[in-house]
Amino acid sequence: MTSALLCHKDKASLPRWKAIIEPTYLLGYRFQEFEAGQKNMKRLMLALTTLWALAACAVPTDPDDSPVRDLGDFKLGHNIVVAPDIQKGPLSREMPKEQWIASMKDEIDARFGRYDGDRVVHFGVNINGYVLAQPGVPILFSPKSALIFNITAWDDRAGGKFNDEPRQIIVLESLSGGTLVGTGYTLSPEEQMENLTHNAAREIEKWLAENAKCLVENVPEDVLADCWKDTQEEQEERQRQLDALR
Secondary structure, eight states: OOOHHHTTTTOOOOOOHHHHHHGGGGGGGOOOGGGGHHHHHHHHHHHHHHHHHHHHHHOOOOOOSSSSOOOOOOEEEEEEEEEEEEEOOOOOOOOHOOOOOOHHHHHHHHHTTOOOOOOOEEEEEEEEEEEOOOOOOOOOOOOEEEEEEEEEEEETTTEEEESSSOOOEEOOOSSTTTHOHHHHSSSOOOHHHHHHHHHHHHHHHHHHHHHHSSSSSSOOOOHHHHTTTOHHHHHHHHHHHHHHOO
């Protein structure tokens, strides 16, 4: 209810704290012993929820929230997004694949429309799966939203791929008040999706920045050999992220 008032949107109300404390009676305690402390607990949790809900109201959708990176001579060409085999994760809210495709395309266009170089690069994005967190129990259980996709960058000039193997990227929801009480409480499914696709475009930008030295004219062979490669650390980090989502 607090986040609904702060964000001026209809949100699911938070469960009563009494519902969390009452089960302790089953362990041999009497609920009345907690009544005095419960009032103080409610005040404390209300204050915490208010602060975090304020932070959660803002979903990052502005591509200018971060400075333009050095992407060499990059210029976005075709922006192709597909989701033929998109999978919804367990206990996830559902969003139609058409909306995922549209949201991803919009975020990519917005972020990469800021670059106007001479090296045209086409994107091929395949959305593999997602989890949109449902409402959970505040503090004790905070489900996370996530998005998994593959991307291939195509060199318009050479007529081939920059990366031989599709780059797999896993993104999580932005750290905000919603991660304390669960974004299922503070964000609608559409807002969760926009949050994730916004972060996805930012991760693509980061990936290109890591390979900016290969997006210029006359790239030396030894430099070219080091571009578009996954490091062992990156592979291990992705595996950790996948394990955390299971």
